[in-house]
Amino acid sequence: MFKYFLVLCLVMNLSSNAFAGATTKLVDFMLSGSGVVEILGKYGIKGNDAKLVESYMATSLAALGSKKSLTKQELTDVLSKLPVTGPDASVRKELQILLDKPESEIKKEDVVKAINNIIYLANRHGKSVIITCAECVNENLAKNGFKFTVENIKNASAAKVLNEVIPKNPAELNTFISSRIKRLGMGDYSKVTPDVVSPAEEKSLALFLGLAESGSADQKALIASIKKLSTRNGKTNIIDPKNPQKFWKIVAEDMSPQDMSGWTRTLNEVAARADKDNISSEEAFYRTFKEKAQGNDYLMKLYETLKANRCLFK
Numbered sequence: 117m118f119k120y121f122l123v124l125c126l127v128m129n130l131s132s133n134a135f136a137g138a139t140t141k142l143v144d145f146m147l148s149g150s151g152v153v154e155i156l157g158k159y160g161i162k163g164n165d166a167k168l169v170e171s172y173m174a175t176s177l178a179a180l181g182s183k184k185s186l187t188k189q190e191l192t193d194v195l196s197k198l199p200v201t202g203p204d205a206s207v208r209k210e211l212q213i214l215l216d217k218p219e220s221e222i223k224k225e226d227v228v229k230a231i232n233n234i235i236y237l238a239n240r241h242g243k244s245v246i247i248t249c250a251e252c253v254n255e256n257l258a259k260n261g262f263k264f265t266v267e268n269i270k271n272a273s274a275a276k277v278l279n280e281v282i283p284k285n286p287a288e289l290n291t292f293i294s295s296r297i298k299r300l301g302m303g304d305y306s307k308v309t310p311d312v313v314s315p316a317e318e319k320s321l322a323l324f325l326g327l328a329e330s331g332s333a334d335q336k337a338l339i340a341s342i343k344k345l346s347t348r349n350g351k352t353n354i355i356d357p358k359n360p361q362k363f364w365k366i367v368a369e370d371m372s373p374q375d376m377s378g379w380t381r382t383l384n385e386v387a388a389r390a391d392k393d394n395i396s397s398e399e400a401f402y403r404t405f406k407e408k409a410q411g412n413d414y415l416m417k418l419y420e421t422l423k424a425n426r427c428l429f430k
Contacts, residue, residue: 122143141216142222142230143188144346149174152231158304159224165256171267179242201247203315207233228261233383235264239319240286244269244279246319246368249427264316270370273335277326282319289318296325299418302343303353312357317365324364335367335377341383344391344395361397362428398429 145151145366149170156166178184181194200208211233214226238245247264250257254265283289294305302325313321324342327335342363346354354364366379382404390400402423409415422428 136350137336140219141215141227142217142219143191145227146173146215146230146234147177147188147191155227159227161260162258165254165260166389168257168265169262172264173231173237173307175266175268175340176238176242176245179238179245180234182243196329198237200237200241203310204237204240204286207236211237216357224262226275232261232263235266236316238266239264239316241284243284244275246278246323247316248320248365248368249425255421267368267370269368271332271335273327273330273332274323274367274370277323277330281326281330282322286315286318289322293318293322293325296328297354298324300325300328301352302328302346304353308355312360313355317362320365320368324367327367332373334373334380338367338376338380338383341380341387345383345387347387359396360429361401362430365428377399398426401428 142155145155152170152173153166156162156169161169174184177186177191180186180198181190186194195208195212198204198208201318211230213229214233217226234299235245235247239247246267246269248267250262250265254262257265269278283292287291290305297303297305320346324339328339331339343354345361346352346356346359346365348356348359354361363383371379386397386400386404388394393400395403402419405415405419405422409419
């Protein structure tokens, strides 16, 4: 009996030492929902905010790896094989360095950067992921340094365009945008620089252009109102540095037909006001929105947030 007890103790000791000798790294936290929540909790990001980030990470990792969960080796392989160039290559390199950091050296900014980079790369190179600005969606996450939120697209028309029409490769995506804008008479994308439409926004723009041809009646009506708002002196330019607006980003939100109709009516009013008063789309939007928000605390707060962050105009 004592012999077996001695053997058991030795085995347990060896196992314990082996585990103790293993270094936990940031990647270990990133690969599971509980790990993400745990490390976020260390820096005061808890509750619903942590759960949201956990869901963003799960969606992004699945988009990159084409399955629900990845091992460390699988994630390493996926990242190393991404066809990245330019800024995307820098984002990947930074992410690889961050993921390899041991737990004792991890800081809050490392966690936030790693999550931002994973979401960004999933949007640029993954399947079925589209992102929006965190600043206008979740104030708490934005204050903690998170740049993006991940949209869960349920609308059938939008999901089909996202999955079957829009290219996954960034170079092909850029070509898709350029050709569609020209074909639809909405401007000239060859003159658009990354500071006007960032790489993180290109998939939203591509979705907008895809839905202009393949969307539902409600989506096409909304897109027509955005096109009207972008037309001056008979010429349409949805990306005009002299009259900037990014209402094309709202099609990435999973809206009901009623919400889309509301946006369509509002943007038609904005376009009419901009034309009548000879003011910018931005000023016309804020004046119109403020009028509609009078007496409604929720809408007034939303108006103030949109105006302060300039979410749709920068």
